[in-house]
Amino acid sequence: MRTTVRHGAKDSLRAILPLVGAILTTRNERPCQVTFIEDGTSLLSPFDASLQAEGWSSLGEVFEQMAELQIDIFACRECAAFRAAPESDGPDRVQWLPASDLRFPLHLCHGPSKRLQLVTVDIQTRGQSEFDSRVGKPTLGAA
Numbered sequence: 001m002r003t004t005v006r007h008g009a010k011d012s013l014r015a016i017l018p019l020v021g022a023i024l025t026t027r028n029e030r031p032c033q034v035t036f037i038e039d040g041t042s043l044l045s046p047f048d049a050s051l052q053a054e055g056w057s058s059l060g061e062v063f064e065q066m067a068e069l070q071i072d073i074f075a076c077r078e079c080a081a082f083r084a085a086p087e088s089d090g091p092d093r094v095q096w097l098p099a100s101d102l103r104f105p106l107h108l109c110h111g112p113s114k115r116l117q118l119v120t121v122d123i124q125t126r127g128q129s130e131f132d133s134r135v136g137k138p139t140l141g142a143a
Contacts (some may be wrong), residue, residue: 021068038109
């Protein structure tokens with residue numbers, strides 16, 4: 001079974017639950033792997049062993065249990081780089097892989113490829129008017 005961690009420290013419960021699920025799956029004699037992608041990579045670097053969701057084990061304790069059970073841990077190199085989380089600060093057991101090797105559906109590794117820009121109604125109207133004057137007639141969307 002493959003378990004994916006997509007959430008970071010801001011949502012500690014959603015970040016730790018897949019790890020606990022991997023531990024329980026492995027204890028029931030089913031092989032399991034954990035993969036950190038997107039914001040989940042920010043949990044690994046810098047590694048904060050004290051991170052804890054209320055009523056659950058800390059991240060450090062969970063990683064110790066995963067080490068005892070020899071659960072494979074992978075992380076997306078590009079996701080970490082995009083979030084300024086250097087691989088060198090992560091736990092030793094993590095295998096950092098390129099995004100192309102992970103092959104997850106809907107894996108939004110890099111975020112938007114171009115910077116989004118806020119466009120107000122005034123800017124849209126001005127742009128539409130300029131376009132209309134270039135083509136010589138009003139077009140759909142003109143004010």
